[in-house]
Amino acid sequence: MIKNxxxxxxxxxxxxxxxxxxxxxxxxxxxxxxxxxxxVVYCNSDHYKYSNFFKYFKDNFKSFGLKKLIxxxxxxxxxxxxxxxxxxxxxxxxxxxxxxxxxxxSIELLKEADLVITxxxxxxFREYITQLINYKKDFIVxxxxxxxxxxxIFPYIRDQKILAGVNFNxxxxxxxxxxxxxxxxxxxxxxxxxxxxxxxxxxxxxLNHGVEKHIKLTKSFSEEDYRKYDNYDAIEVSKVxxxxxNYEGVMGVPVNFLKDYNPKQFKxxxxxxxxxxDNTGYFGRSTYIDGKETYKxxxxxxxx
Numbered sequence: 001m002i003k004n005x006x007x008x009x010x011x012x013x014x015x016x017x018x019x020x021x022x023x024x025x026x027x028x029x030x031x032x033x034x035x036x037x038x039x040v041v042y043c044n045s046d047h048y049k050y051s052n053f054f055k056y057f058k059d060n061f062k063s064f065g066l067k068k069l070i071x072x073x074x075x076x077x078x079x080x081x082x083x084x085x086x087x088x089x090x091x092x093x094x095x096x097x098x099x100x101x102x103x104x105x106s107i108e109l110l111k112e113a114d115l116v117i118t119x120x121x122x123x124x125f126r127e128y129i130t131q132l133i134n135y136k137k138d139f140i141v142x143x144x145x146x147x148x149x150x151x152x153i154f155p156y157i158r159d160q161k162i163l164a165g166v167n168f169n170x171x172x173x174x175x176x177x178x179x180x181x182x183x184x185x186x187x188x189x190x191x192x193x194x195x196x197x198x199x200x201x202x203x204x205x206x207l208n209h210g211v212e213k214h215i216k217l218t219k220s221f222s223e224e225d226y227r228k229y230d231n232y233d234a235i236e237v238s239k240v241x242x243x244x245x246n247y248e249g250v251m252g253v254p255v256n257f258l259k260d261y262n263p264k265q266f267k268x269x270x271x272x273x274x275x276x277x278d279n280t281g282y283f284g285r286s287t288y289i290d291g292k293e294t295y296k297x298x299x300x301x302x303x304x
Contacts, residue, residue, distance in 0.1 A: 018119070018174035018175065018176060018196070018198065019050065019051070019052070019119070019174060019175040019176070020052055020053065020119045020142065020172075020174060020175075021052060021172070021173060021174065021175060021189075021195070022052045022055070022056065024142075024172050024173075024174075025052055025053060025056050026056070027167055028140070028165055028166055028167050028203050029056065029117070029140065031166050031209040031210060031211060032140060032205075032207055032209055033064060035115070035207050036057075036064040036065065036066055036115070037064065037065035037066075038065060038066075038067050039066060039067055039114040039115050040066075040067050040068040040069075040070065040112055040113045040114045040115070041057050041066060041068070041069050041070070041113065041114070041115045041116075041117055042070045042071075042072075042109055042110060042112070042113035042115070042116050042117075043057070043069075043070070043071040043072075043116075043117060043118045044070075044071070044072050044101045044106055044109070044110065044116060044118060044120075045072075045073070045074065045101065045118045045119060045120050045121065046071040046072070046073055046118055047071070047073035047081065048071045048073070048081060048083030048090075048092065051071060051073075051118075053071075053117060053118050053119070054069070054071045054083065057069045057085075057117075058085050058090075061085065061087045062087055066087065067114075068084065068085070068086055069083075069084070069085040069086075070082070070083070070084050070085075070109055070112070070113065071083045072095065072099045072105070072106055072109060073099050074098060074099040074100050074101070074121075075095075075098055075099050076098070078095075078097070078098045079094070080094075080095040080097070080098055080099025081093065081094060081095060081099070082094075082095055082099075082105070082109070101120070101124075101128060101131065102127070102131070107131075107135075110131075110132075110135055110137065111135065113137060114137075114138065115137070115138050115139065115140070116132055116137050116138070116139040116140075116141065117139065117140045117141065118141055118142075119141070119142040120141055120142070120143070122143060122144055125143050125144070125147050125150070125153075126147075126150050126151075126152040126153065127152075128141075129141075129147075129152065129153055129156075129162070129204070130152050133156065133161075138205075138206045138207055139204070139205060139206055140165065140203065140204075140205040140207060141203070141204055141205070142201060142202070142203060142204075143201075143202055143203075143204050144200055144201065144202065145168070145169045145200040145201070145202040145255055145256060146200065146255065146296065147202070147204070148202075148255040148258060148271075148296075148298070149255060149271045149272075149273040149274065149296050149298070150273075150274070151273070151274035151276050151277055154271050154273070154274065154277045155277055157258070157268065158268045158269075158270070158271075158277070160263060161206065162204055162205070162206060163204070163205050163206065163207070163208070163209075164202065164203070164204065164205075164258040164259060164261060165202065165203025165204060165205050165209065166203065166209050166211050167201075167202075167203050168202045168203060168256070168258060168259040169200060169201075169202055169255075169256040169258075169259050170201050170202075171197055171198065171199045171200075171201065172197070172198055172201045173189070173195040173196065173197050173198075174195060174196060174197075174198055175193055175194065175195055176194050176195065176196050177194075184196055185197075202258075212262070213259075213260045213261060213262045214260060214262050214265060215240060215243060215257075215260045215261070215262065215265060215266075217243055217244070217245035218241075218245065219241075219242050219243065219244050219245065220244055220245060220246055221235075221244035221245075221246050221247040226244065226247070227289050228289075229252065229287045229288060229289055229294075230288040230289060230290070230291065231285065231287065231288055232250070232252070232272075232285075232287060232299075233249070233250065234249065234250035234251060234252050234287075234299060235247065235249065235250075235251050235252070236251075236252050236287070236289055236294060236297075237251050237252060237253045238254065238294075239254070240253060240254060240256060240257050240259075240260070247302070248301070248302060249301065250269060250299055250300070250301050251299070251300050251301065252272065252287055252294070252297035252298070252299055253297060253298055253299075253300055254295070254296070254297065254298075255296050255297075255298055257298055257300065258298070263303075264303065265302070265303065266300045266301065266302055266303060267300065267301050267302075267303050268298060268299070268300055269283065269299040269300060269301060270282065270283025270284060270298075270299045271283060271284065271296070271297060271298050271299060272284070272285060272286050272287045272294070272296065272297045272299070273286075273296055283299055
């Protein structure tokens with residue numbers, strides 16, 4: 001059996017030490033190309049030598065019409081680097097601090113940026129997004145789908161200040177350090193690189209990607225098929241495909257609802273996680289049916 005300390009390392013690596021493959025980046029960012037013109041893009045969790053985010057924007061710098069590309073990487077040993085590319089020359093400089101996105105050096109670069117695009121450390125996702133919101137920066141970043149109900153994140157989702165990307169609740173293969181090959185399930189890709197498949201991956205953004213989403217409603221409501229919660233005047237809908245077409249009240253749906261969410265079709269009211277998310281004090285409490293707690297839910301209501 002794997003020792004507990006190895007499992008803990010694997011868990012932390014799942015959050016913070018996976019590196020994004022080029023295919024994953026291209027599959028999402030292809031929808032935003034017109035948003036990059038004359039912009040300063042900052043990849044603030046990326047080593048210029050190894051990051052596919054940095055490579056993607058450097059290779060497409062002129063075709064995207066970028067103004068500047070910046071990358072910084074975190075280093076436990078304080079050997080972090082700042083890379084700046086202007087379309088002609090690449091300037092590399094050793095950082096004075098460790099490259100953490102919260103360091104003053106990184107914050108000064110953040111102030112200069114128009115767009116932040118990267119795969120940030122999942123374990124610090126709340127703090128990472130809060131910083132971007134506080135500095136009023138647009139972003140396109142990877143995260144876990146469960147971040148939807150975080151107290152720090154959900155109000156921005158509800159108010160449509162943070163949007164679900166085109167690829168939401170998907171499985172992606174990430175590059176992993178060789179030192180972990182015995183700890184988690186991995187395989188070798190066509191390039192000879194070690195990769196691991198991770199489910200429940202989600203892109204989050206402040207930009208309109210232009211893809212019109214819509215949930216096709218085929219089910220009809222009946223009291224026999226849809227149960228009400230013990231503690232909410234709302235019905236439980238355990239699958240997005242089961243959202244009834246003829247129910248006007250409040251419904252609790254899984255978080256992957258956001259994958260096809262259209263604000264013209266539904267209004268997001270709250271979630272069953274974190275009372276501080278809701279100014280009315282009504283939402284934010286766990287949901288129960290016959291005394292049994294359900295999983296994470298978003299409360300919605302039809303607007304059509």
